[in-house]
Amino acid sequence: MKKVTVHITLKQGVLDPQGKAIQESLNSLGYQEIQEARVGKYIELQVEDGPDLEARVKEMCDKLLANPVIEDYSISTEGARQS
Amino acid sequence: MKFAVIVFPGSNCDRDMYHAVKEILQEEADLVWYQEANLENYDAILLPGGFSYGDYLRSGAVASTSAVMKQIKKHAAEGKPVLGVCNGFQVLTEAELLPGAMMRNKHLSFMCHQESLVVENDNSIFTTGYKKGEVVRFPIAHGEGNYFCDEEILEELKANNQIAFTYQNNPNGSVADIAGIINKAGNVLGMMPHPERAVEALLGSDDGVKLFQSMIQNWRDTYARNA
Numbered sequence: 439m440k441k442v443t444v445h446i447t448l449k450q451g452v453l454d455p456q457g458k459a460i461q462e463s464l465n466s467l468g469y470q471e472i473q474e475a476r477v478g479k480y481i482e483l484q485v486e487d488g489p490d491l492e493a494r495v496k497e498m499c500d501k502l503l504a505n506p507v508i509e510d511y512s513i514s515t516e517g518a519r520q521s
Numbered sequence: 522m523k524f525a526v527i528v529f530p531g532s533n534c535d536r537d538m539y540h541a542v543k544e545i546l547q548e549e550a551d552l553v554w555y556q557e558a559n560l561e562n563y564d565a566i567l568l569p570g571g572f573s574y575g576d577y578l579r580s581g582a583v584a585s586t587s588a589v590m591k592q593i594k595k596h597a598a599e600g601k602p603v604l605g606v607c608n609g610f611q612v613l614t615e616a617e618l619l620p621g622a623m624m625r626n627k628h629l630s631f632m633c634h635q636e637s638l639v640v641e642n643d644n645s646i647f648t649t650g651y652k653k654g655e656v657v658r659f660p661i662a663h664g665e666g667n668y669f670c671d672e673e674i675l676e677e678l679k680a681n682n683q684i685a686f687t688y689q690n691n692p693n694g695s696v697a698d699i700a701g702i703i704n705k706a707g708n709v710l711g712m713m714p715h716p717e718r719a720v721e722a723l724l725g726s727d728d729g730v731k732l733f734q735s736m737i738q739n740w741r742d743t744y745a746r747n748a
Contacts, residue, residue, distance in 0.1 A: 448624075448721065452695070455625050479578075502586055505579055505615065507622035508669055 440487045442495050446504045446511045447478035491515065522648040522737050523544035524550040525563040527593070528586045534607065534715065535539035541717040542567070546733045555589045564740055566593055567722060570662065570715060572606055580623055581611030590616050602646055603709045607663055610701070610711035619704055619711045620678070621670035624733025627694025631664040635725060638700050642682050645703050646708045646739040648732030656689060659714035666713035668695035668702075681705055686712055708741045710740040 448454045454476050461475040483505060485491060495513050504511040524542045528535045535552055543550040553560070560566060574583035588733055590612075597603050597618055603671075605613040613619045626632060635658050640651040652659065662731050670678070686701040693713070701712025715727030 452624070453627075453668075455627055455629050455694075461631055482679075502582060503578070505582070505622050507614075507671075508624060 440485050440491065440515055442482065442483045442485050442513060442515050444481040444495065444499060444503055444511055444513055445520050446481070446499075446509050447476060448508055452508050456513055473508070522564045522740050523550050523562065524548060524565050524567055525553045525558070525560055526550060526567045526569055527555055527558060527589060528552050528569070529555050529571070529573035529587070530611075531573045531575055532569050532571035532649070534717065536716070538567050538569040538606070541720045541729065542733060545691055545720045545730065546737060548737060552630050555584075555587055558589045558592060560589075560592045560596055563596075564744075565604070565736060566596055568593075568605035568612050569717075570607030570609060573608055573612065576665070579611075579615065581608055581615040583612075584608075584612045585615035594618065597704070597706075597709050600706060600708050601683055602740065604647065604736070605709075605711040606715055606717060607666070607713055610713055611665065613709060613711040618701055618709050620674045621668055621702070622694075623665045624666050624667040624669050624694075626663070626667050626692070629664075630724045631662075632692055633662040634660065636692055636700075638686040638714060639689055641684045641687055642703065643720075644682065645685060645707050645710070645735075647703070647732055647735050648685055649739060650735040657686075657719075658726040659719045659729060660725070661692065661714045662718075663693070663713055666695070667693045668699045668713070676722070678702055685710055686714070 457476040461472050464472040499511045525540045526535050539550050542548050611623045612622050638657050640655045642648055643651050643653040683703045685703050687698040688700045691698045703710050716732040719726040719729035
C-alpha cells in the first residue's frame, strides 16, 4: 500500500472568496502581513501499489477529484511498500 | 410529453419540478430514482435542485459520475431536451454536458430570494415563449451559483447565442451575469434560478410556466413534424 496525497487548489487568477474572507479576518486580527490566503482541499488515498500508480491517480484527479476548469492539483506519493 | 425527474440522494426540489410539469402543465411525469432509472421511454429529463451527495467534493461532482449519467448523455446526444436547475446545473457542468464550473457565491452566503432575470435568447426550445430582453422573476436558492468560465468559453457562449438568462443584479458574482446557459446543440439548458418554483401566482411569480410550455410546444412541433 502507498499513501498518496492530492492537494487541490483554485487556479491562480480564479477568485477565491473563502481565501479572501480568511485573509481579511487575519488582517483584522492584526496580522497585516497576510497579503493573500487561498483555500484548497487535501485528499489522502491509500492505494495498492502498481507500476502506473501515479498515472492512475492523475486520471482520478482529472475524472473526479479536481475540476480542471477552476482547479489545479498536485500529487505526492509517500510511504514504503508494506507487505 | 413524458418527463423524467431524476432523484439523487440529496435532491430536494424534485417534487417542485414534478409538481410543475405534472400538476401545472398537466403532462406525464415520473420521479425516477437514479439507480433504477431507465430513461429510454422519456422525452425529456429534468435534473432538480438540491444537494446531491451532500455537495461532497464539489456540488454535483459525485452525481455526475453516477451510472445514470451515461443514459443522460446518450439522451442529450440524441438531441432530446435536458433541463438542469440549480444542483441540476451543477451536475451538468460537472458532467461536461455544459461548459464552465460553479464556485461559491461571491459573498460566500447562501442566498434564497427572488431575482430579476433578462431573457437573452428567445430562440431555444426552452425559451421561445419569452421575448429577448424580457425581464422575468424567478427565485434563487444556492450557495454555489457563481458561474465561472474562461474568456475563450465566454466568447464561444456569446458567439453561439448560448446564454439563455442573465441576472439583472448579479447576486453571486457569475461571469458576465450569467444565470443560465444552453449547450451548442441547443437541447441542454442549465440554470441556477428555479423556474419550477415560479409556476403559480401564489408562489410570487408564474414566469416559469413559459419555460416548460416552450419545451412542450417545441417538442410537439418536432414530434408532429417527424411523425
